[in-house]
Amino acid sequence: MRTAEGEPDLLFVDLHLVHEVTSPQAFEGLRLAGRHVRRPDLTVATMDHNVPTRGGVRAADELSRKQMDVLAENCRAEGIALHQIGSRRQGIVHVIGPELGLTQPGMLIVCGDSHTSTHGAFGALAFGIGTSEVELVLATQCLPQKKQGDVAVTVTGELPLGVTPKDIVLGVIGHTGTSAGQGHLVEYRGETIRGLSMEGRMTICNMSIEWGAKAGMVAPDDTTFRYVEGKPHAPKGVQWEKALDYWRTLPTDDGATFDGEIAIDASKLEPHVTWGTTPAQVVPVTGRVPVPRSETDERALRYMDLVPGTALADVAIDRVFIGSCTNARLEDLRAAATVIQGRRVHPKVRAMVVPGSTSVKVAAEKEGLDLVFKAAGFEWRNAGCSMCLGMNPDILSPGERCASTSNRNFEGRQGAGGRTHLMSPPMAVAAAITGHLVDVRELL
Amino acid sequence: MPQAVKRVEGRMAPLDLADVDTDQIIPKQFLKRIERTGYGLFLFYDWRARGNFVLDRPEHAGASVLVAGANFGCGSSREHAPWALRDFGFRAIIAPSFADIFRANCYKTGLLAVTLPESQVRHLIDLAAEDPTAQVTVDLEAQQVRGEGFSYRFDIDPFAREMLLHGLDEISLVQNHDPDIAAYEKRRAPWLPAVSR
Numbered sequence: 001m002r003t004a005e006g007e008p009d010l011l012f013v014d015l016h017l018v019h020e021v022t023s024p025q026a027f028e029g030l031r032l033a034g035r036h037v038r039r040p041d042l043t044v045a046t047m048d049h050n051v052p053t054r055g056g057v058r059a060a061d062e063l064s065r066k067q068m069d070v071l072a073e074n075c076r077a078e079g080i081a082l083h084q085i086g087s088r089r090q091g092i093v094h095v096i097g098p099e100l101g102l103t104q105p106g107m108l109i110v111c112g113d114s115h116t117s118t119h120g121a122f123g124a125l126a127f128g129i130g131t132s133e134v135e136l137v138l139a140t141q142c143l144p145q146k147k148q149g150d151v152a153v154t155v156t157g158e159l160p161l162g163v164t165p166k167d168i169v170l171g172v173i174g175h176t177g178t179s180a181g182q183g184h185l186v187e188y189r190g191e192t193i194r195g196l197s198m199e200g201r202m203t204i205c206n207m208s209i210e211w212g213a214k215a216g217m218v219a220p221d222d223t224t225f226r227y228v229e230g231k232p233h234a235p236k237g238v239q240w241e242k243a244l245d246y247w248r249t250l251p252t253d254d255g256a257t258f259d260g261e262i263a264i265d266a267s268k269l270e271p272h273v274t275w276g277t278t279p280a281q282v283v284p285v286t287g288r289v290p291v292p293r294s295e296t297d298e299r300a301l302r303y304m305d306l307v308p309g310t311a312l313a314d315v316a317i318d319r320v321f322i323g324s325c326t327n328a329r330l331e332d333l334r335a336a337a338t339v340i341q342g343r344r345v346h347p348k349v350r351a352m353v354v355p356g357s358t359s360v361k362v363a364a365e366k367e368g369l370d371l372v373f374k375a376a377g378f379e380w381r382n383a384g385c386s387m388c389l390g391m392n393p394d395i396l397s398p399g400e401r402c403a404s405t406s407n408r409n410f411e412g413r414q415g416a417g418g419r420t421h422l423m424s425p426p427m428a429v430a431a432a433i434t435g436h437l438v439d440v441r442e443l444l
Numbered sequence: 445m446p447q448a449v450k451r452v453e454g455r456m457a458p459l460d461l462a463d464v465d466t467d468q469i470i471p472k473q474f475l476k477r478i479e480r481t482g483y484g485l486f487l488f489y490d491w492r493a494r495g496n497f498v499l500d501r502p503e504h505a506g507a508s509v510l511v512a513g514a515n516f517g518c519g520s521s522r523e524h525a526p527w528a529l530r531d532f533g534f535r536a537i538i539a540p541s542f543a544d545i546f547r548a549n550c551y552k553t554g555l556l557a558v559t560l561p562e563s564q565v566r567h568l569i570d571l572a573a574e575d576p577t578a579q580v581t582v583d584l585e586a587q588q589v590r591g592e593g594f595s596y597r598f599d600i601d602p603f604a605r606e607m608l609l610h611g612l613d614e615i616s617l618v619q620n621h622d623p624d625i626a627a628y629e630k631r632r633a634p635w636l637p638a639v640s641r
Contacts, residue, residue, distance in 0.1 A: 002621055008603050010621060012628050014636055022522065024478035032588045035615070039629075041638040063476035070478050081639045102637050114521040114545060126543055130523035132479075132552035132614075140618040142625060146601065163617075178463050179515040182544055212518065214544055235635035243635040278463050296462050381558070389520075391472045410519060411465040412490050 001142065006143040014107035017093045018045040018080065020071040021391065022112030026135035030221040038051040039141045040079040044102060045071060047393045048092045051085045053354050053381035058392060091357020093326040094118040098202065099359050101231025105220035105247040110137060115407065116327050117208040121201035121229070123220035125185070128209065144207040148214050149184045151260040155192040156263040157267030162441040164335065165200035166405070166424035168192070170272035171264060176403040181213025184259065189253060192266040196326075197202055199331035206326045207407050210279040217426050219251035240434050270346060271440055273312055274409045274422040276300030281409075283437045285312050285427065294299050303411050304419050305399075312437045317421070319402040320432040321414070322350035322378075324388035327405035327425050328356030333364050336405075336425035337372045339433075345377035346435030352379040352394070354386040378432070390415045403431035446554045450613030451565040454583040457499055457557075458574035462513035466525040466546060469517065475524050483524055484531025499530030501533070503576035506635045512539045517546025524554040536582040538589060540565050551604045554611070556582050558589060584608060601623045 016039075023045070025416055030036065031046040037043060047068050052059035057068065068085065075082040081112045083090040089100065094115055097103040103121035109114060112134040117124035129137070137143055186208050193201065201218045208216030218224075225244060228234045235243040270284035277300040279364075283290060289310045292298045301308065322328070322336055333355065353373045355361035361383055364370055371378045387394040388406035396402055396418025398413070406429050409420040421437060430440040451537065468512060474486040491497050498504060510529065512567045516539040529537065535554035536542050550557040561569075571591070580591040584605060589596045618625075 006602065008601075010623070010624075011619065012632070015556060021475050025480045025523075028478065028480075033615070035493040042641060044639055061476075061583045067476055067478060073610065102639070106636065107636065112521060112523075114519065130521055130545060130549035130552060132523060132549065136618065138613050140617045140625065141629075142618050142621070144603070144614070144618065159445075173481075178518060179543070182515075182541060209519075212515065212543060226572045233637040233639070239635035243633070293463075295460075301459070353549075389467075389472050391475065408465075408467070408519060412471055413467050416471070416490055 008146045011143050011145050012043060013110050013137050013141050013143055015097070015109045016043045016100055016141070017097055017116070018043060018134070019049055019093050019113065020047050020067045021049045022072045022131050023074065023134055024067060025131050029135045030138060035139045037078040037080065037138045043080045043138065044091055045075050045080050046083040046093050046096055047071060049385045050415050051384040052393050053384045057085050063067055064392065070333045075308065084294045090359055092325045092328065092385055093328060094206065094358035095360065096338060098122065098198070099231065099253055101228055101359060104228055104234070104243070104300065105224060106250050110143060111212045114209045115206050116201050117213070117216045118206040118325055120205040120208070120215050120217040121198055122224055123217060123247070127213055127215040145287065149259040150298045151181065151186045151213070151262065152258040153186055153188045153262045153264065154186065154190040155264045155266050156190045157265045158191060159192060159266045161269055162426060162444055163266070163269050164424040165196055165203040165424065167269050167272045168264065169204045169264060170274070170279065170282045170422065171269050172262065173207065173211045173279045174272065175263060176211045176280070177209070178278050178280045179212040181208060181211045184213055185257070186213045186216045189217060193218055194221065196332035197331055198223060199329045202329070203326055207279065210407060214238060217392045221251070222249050241346065245275035271424060271427050272436055273427065275304065275306060275312065277303055277409055277411050279407070280407060281311070282422070283435060284357065287312060313439065314437055315386065315437045316399045316401070317349060317403045317431050317437065318397060318411070320349060320428050321354070321387040321404040321406060321424050322352070322428050323354030323386045324406035325356060325385070327406040328360065330360050330363050332405070332425045333360070334370050337369050338428040339440060340372055341378045343376065343433045345432045349435050350430050351432040352381055352387070353378065354381045355383050357383045373421055387414050389413060401439065446552065446611045446613070449535070449554050449556060449608050450585055452508055452556055453479060453579065454535070455504070455576060456509045456511050456578065456580055457504040457507035458572040458589060459510060459512040460569050463515045464512055465519035466522050467518055469518055469525040470522065477524060479533060480527055484533070487528040487532045488498040497543045499616055508532065508533060509580055509582060510534045510537045511572055512537065512545040513567060513575070514540040514562070516542050518543040521545045521554065523549040526555050530555055538565060538568060545586065551608060554608065555573035556584060556597050556608065558582055558600070560589060560596050560598055567594070576589045
């Protein structure tokens with residue numbers, strides 16, 4: 001929007017997504033300074049982090065309820081659309097943006113949440129910001145930003161049976177480590193990415209932050225346009241045609257060069273599972289718990305209570321969580337359900353499925369997926385962030401080990417003392433059925 | 445409104461760990477407050493609960509400079525992490541690298557997040573462990589970390605440096621460009637989504 005010598009560029013924010021946890025102090029800051037929200041029409045709020053996934057708002061603890069009440073009051077006072085708990089479009093902020101058609105190619109999208117990179121799957125520039133920046137965007141609809149470097153991740157080859165987009169991104173993070181993306185925008189490209197659905201692309205872009213990237217993107221193409229067309233906030237009629245013309249100009253030139261390049265052969269990928277406390281501590285499920293190579297590795301092994309050399313398939317689990325902004329869209333739930341094939345959750349395992357949004361839940365129920373999960377012994381919950389971060393009643397108890405489709409296996413992330421193994425939805429179902437980490441391909 | 449920061453002088457606390465994520469700095473159960481203050485008590489809550497955590501050792505009480513391993517502040521965007529560090533008493537953090545969002549959040553909070561090469565950070569961590577009384581100066585004006593017998597220069601984004609040195613209110617600065625913003629709003633593509641409540 002504005003560039004000046006010696007200053008960061010000033011960018012105009014096309015969509016500002018807001019949730020209950022990182023916004024109260026920002027609204028309070030506005031109030032103290034006598035300021036108001038500049039563009040409530042470009043601001044959309046939802047409740048996701050704190051919401052109980054059963055029992056409604058009354059099941060929330062007092063502080064969570066207070067945070068949700070404060071969000072509702074702030075949205076009311078400033079004229080911001082809010083999808084609150086119990087409403088039909090409520091859901092995880094990164095699930096509802098795309099399904100409402102609010103996420104479109106070429107936009108700048110920000111949110112006080114690190115997984116905002118999800119929206120990059122549409123060829124939007126999307127990244128997480130802190131609460132002070134939330135306040136700045138509420139007040140001005142603008143954000144000063146330095147130019148970033150760029151990295152290309154080129155994925156080629158056909159994904160083998162049982163290997164998913166989650167395995168692509170876990171494979172990338174295992175390859176790069178936790179911070180290689182710092183200060184960089186990532187473009188995921190190549191024939192394999194082109195062949196993925198929007199859901200798959202979102203899973204990959206979602207976890208860009210887990211290797212430190214500022215944002216992850218996929219160039220928009222016909223798959224993108226087909227997804228956006230007809231969504232509630234998608235352009236219509238003549239505007240749709242104009243938008244399409246513009247969106248088709250967005251992809252990077254074929255001969256473009258990048259500051260860094262990473263090549264991944266998808267045909268050689270296997271299902272991945274994390275063994276440690278960073279997403280980069282990840283191996284193919286056919287492997288073993290590795291010998292520690294650093295103090296960080298040793299710390300992770302102690303926390304995870306794992307012994308080097310143990311076959312991953314020998315690691316028993318207590319809980320299974322299928323959900324989160326990474327892997328709780330309709331396609332994820334379908335992929336998970338196909339693994340069940342009449343089998344049941346292992347008697348020692350407690351497993352739950354948490355749709356990413358109320359719309360996903362309704363759509364899944366229309367297909368009967370809820371019945372498939374429930375018949376197998378899974379709990380079928382209402383939409384929310386749930387056990388991805390344990391800010392709500394869904395948490396692990398100390399020492400419990402969880403097969404999880406979420407994005408972070410940090411110490412205590414799913415509950416103090418809880419142990420998280422990240423994997424794809426089909427892998428999580430396979431773990432639920434067998435009671436231990438297992439190669440899903442053995443069950444297909 | 446942020447306070448101006450020109451330099452931080454004091455003792456160091458060493459946190460000799462890489463990939464310290466914001467879930468460790470301030471666990472999620474403490475994100476339910478609606479204020480910007482009151483988080484210091486809960487800094488590194490789970491690690492401190494296990495006992496003998498470095499920040500709780502008497503020799504590091506009152507330290508104002510935290511020295512840590514690479515990729516400090518990775519993970520969740522929660523600004524509660526720098527709020528907690530600040531509430532606890534830290535005014536500067538030195539590490540070989542920081543997660544992007546965390547570093548931006550530090551600047552907004554008036555915390556100096558300073559990047560030094562691995563070898564210099566190693567020296568500072570060892571120094572703080574061996575001599576907890578060692579004084580260090582993090583000088584934003586001179587872009588130096590100084591102590592007895594050493595002086596390390598650091599780079600910092602010049603705009604962030606100006607903001608910190610003068611305690612500038614970024615919202616006011618951006619609002620000064622209001623005519624530009626208003627003009628841009630008029631020429632935005634008509635198909636872009638807008639939501640009426």
